[in-house]
Amino acid sequence: MPREKDGSWLVRVGLASCGIAAGGRKVYHAFKAQLGDSGLDVKLKQTGCLGMCYNEVLVEVASPRNKSTFYGKVTPDRVPRIISEHLAQGKPVTEWAIPDGEITGLLAKQKRIVLRNCGLIDPEAIADYLAADGYQAIEKAISSLSPQDVIDEITRAGLRGRGGAGFPTGIKWGFARKSPSRQKYIVCNADEGDPGAFMDRSVLESDPHSVIEGMLIAGYAVGASEGYIYVRAEYPLAIRRLEIALAEAREAGFIGDGIRGYDFDFDIKIRQGAGAFVCGEETALLMSIEGRRGMPRFRPPFPAQSGLWGKPTTINNVETLANVAWIIRHGADAYSAYGTEKSKGTKVFALAGKVARGGLIEVPMGITLREVVFDIGGGTSSGLEFKAIQIGGPSGGVIPARLADTPVDYDSVTKTGAIMGSGGLIVMDESSCMIDIAKFFLNFTQDESCGKCTFCRIGTLRMEEILKRITEGNGREEDIATLEELAQNVKRASLCGLGQTAPNPVLTTIKYFRDEYQEHIVEKKCRAKKCQALITYEIIPEKCPGCGLCAKYCPTGAVTGERKQPFVIDQEKCIRCGLCRNVCRLDAVSVR
């Protein structure tokens, strides 16, 4: 852990997107202004994401003896007391601090390789990255390893592509190295489009140099001299920090011609994705960089032979690249000590949904889903029973609570019918309807299908229509069988990963929650009370004080009544949006 060496107090404020969204900039500026007035010897630092997103705004106060105290959900009005008591007198404000036990519980089962610097260093200062042994791996590679040595090391480490498919990285690099061409490219895929996934964004916002260094090492290994980072335009902060990092790395001689005095040239450009999920697929991504509609093409030829502008191209995901420098510095054995036989190292997950402690976590492969949800995530946020976990986003599937002991590795997750995917983990409790979730993902993939393959374009639409009518109480007996048949056809007859995996959320929910489908179709009942057509809202007269708040929010004027008398809902007008129940402070609206 990089620490300030001069023995002063240090305050770190987490300023990745989550922290900023929670009001982090205001907290940072409150510290800045008030520390300036106080005359105290305190260093204030902006950092990226420490992963405890549920606690944003997160502030870490480190004493000169390196004792850290974390404050969660900090607001500007808490700043004066933290300064006057903790920083001026050395007495932590214990009632606002996150208990040590909670921090230990969170970190005990994690291993931070990709996230090694996240939340610790200032992502806009190359000096911080260098102080954390940054750019030592590329120096080591150019000065003492041959390109083939680098590839062998990565292969031996067992690193597999973290974008979702899990192809061995070393083998991918080997293919590109063997392709005869003077011009080759490295492309960093940062088009993180899965709803519910923010691993790549956090890494780019918190430690951009680790990805740049990974690209340099990849470039050296395959013999490429140019790289592109294809990053979503929806990530403006990640783009800005990458631009700063690239400028600093260029200034320091890590990017450009004759890097660090060696015979190795490498340059990196940023390309912004323009909002098309399919561009996460590698051939579509290349089309997009070339300035065309992002439509996937048939493989072979693979990009390693013919990629960007027909030249050999290696495409790696952000997380994959962020592993590379660590492996070169610590060696393949240190890396492969973590994980299982076929899935080495760690995996970063974005833990979200109905979980108590959501955030960004990094765990050794092979840890069980139960450990992730309960030991790290602290169980459900609602207190309701844990029902299922969605892994792999729109390409993945739903794993039920009874399979929570499934280890997190490529092969075990695939066996359940889901896929590891890029790292989205969404926890669901009893209030989540499985058919609604399947419909949600199909709606997404249907919308994002590029339209090239008929089954993906129209098959997903038909599937969505069937799911829609099931949730509306118009399901037919044959619907489950039709869905299964369509799903198989869409998988078989689609060219790229989008279509091939789009049916997974439907197939896994049918596999594990068939009774819920039956209930919707036959009994017209939604046990999660989510499907609007199958539920009724009513006001409980004994509980209703007649405040009228529900009537104010009702979009259709269905709620009426006189002040200080119980209100009533007109079922004819009610669209079952649930706003009345949501705004009621006395729990006087029931749902059946």
Next chain:
Amino acid sequence: MVTETLVTGAPELSIDTIVHKHNVEPGAVIPVLQEIQETYGHVPPIAIQRVAEHLNIPASEIYGIVTFYAQFRLEPLGKNLVKVCHGTACHLGGAEMVAEALSQVTGVREGETSADGLFTVERVACLGCCSLAPCVMINDETHGRLTPESVSKVVSEMRRAEAPA
């Protein structure tokens, strides 16, 4: 060559300048369109024509690119852009209710611009702030941990601030 101002009150940077800035490298059409949208708020029809002439690509192909990618808009935006997140975590956290409350307070559905031109409401797949679900991005600021009430309050306050004194 057309030289008149394309959009009243538009910044100095002309379409020609934007094209020339990017045209040194291959595949420049998307960055060019992105900067045009950044400058004008949308991609005006005349811009498609001009980019086509400059880059020697059929206008139909550029139109194809603009309509393929969700980022590009052919219509001008309202004064404030509200992006309602419908990611998985937000969906589970009640994004539909937040959207419903928003449509009441702005008077428009997702994809539309309010009659007074103050708000354009858009539906987005994921803002990546899943731990703060449900969330909404208004211009460049993300608002998290929302309820139908709190989102209505934010918008009402913005509207009040805009109202003539």
